[in-house]
Amino acid sequence: MKWITRAKVKVDRVACPWLIKKFVDADAEFLFVPADQVMPIAEREGAIPYDVAGVELGHHGKECSFEAILKKYGLTSDPALALLGKIVNGADTDNTLWNQPEGAGLEAIAEGFRHLGFQDDHEVNAAEWIVYDALYAYCQASVQQGKLEGMFK
Numbered sequence: 105m106k107w108i109t110r111a112k113v114k115v116d117r118v119a120c121p122w123l124i125k126k127f128v129d130a131d132a133e134f135l136f137v138p139a140d141q142v143m144p145i146a147e148r149e150g151a152i153p154y155d156v157a158g159v160e161l162g163h164h165g166k167e168c169s170f171e172a173i174l175k176k177y178g179l180t181s182d183p184a185l186a187l188l189g190k191i192v193n194g195a196d197t198d199n200t201l202w203n204q205p206e207g208a209g210l211e212a213i214a215e216g217f218r219h220l221g222f223q224d225d226h227e228v229n230a231a232e233w234i235v236y237d238a239l240y241a242y243c244q245a246s247v248q249q250g251k252l253e254g255m256f257k
Contacts, residue, residue: 105114106151108142113225115196115214116155119170119188121229124154125128127185136225165207166201168193182214183252191239191254205256210239 107124109117124132137145139156146153151184154161155169161176170192172178175226180189193199194207195214222228226252246255 105129105131106135106149108137108146108149108151108153109155110139111136111225112218113228114218115192115211116169117225118162118217118229118232119196119215119236120154120231122180122228123170123173123185127179128173134226134229139174159175163197166193166197168196170196183247184240187243187246187252187254188240190237191243195243204254206239206242206254210235 106123107129109120115137121134124134135145135149135151142153142156145151152161153159154173156162161172164172168189171189174185174189179185190202190204191206191210193202194204195210196207199207214232216246217228217232219236220231222231243254244250249255251257
């Protein structure tokens with residue numbers, strides 16, 4: 105299936121493809137286009153839009169797109185993914201919903217990746233997914249230790 109979002113990825117638009125590819129659609133293909141072209145191209149390509157205004161898999165209230173995907177695809181029963189969602193939210197929003205301390209660090213890392221000279225959003229995603237693998241491992245370890253809110257709360 106094709107998935108589509110805005111170009112110039114940072115937090116949610118890297119975390120969402122990671123989540124989709126690992127837990128929702130192993131054969132996912134991602135399109136990154138200018139914001140004003142997301143919906144027309146989504147319709148033409150039969151792609152699922154995410155992290156754009158007014159779509160099911162976007163921000164709702166203070167929740168981010170990553171959290172919308174967790175809910176839509178029944179992934180909230182994994183407490184490590186739920187914790188990761190709170191961290192992504194903290195990095196992608198004003199962090200007032202969960203007050204997740206790891207959020208600021210993830211936001212700084214994501215901003216750094218934008219300045220490493222990658223040619224396009226596909227390269228940024230390919231490079232940065234290791235960060236989400238590591239964060240998921242951190243979340244799994246936190247949960248195993250009974251720290252469902254993370255190690256720093």
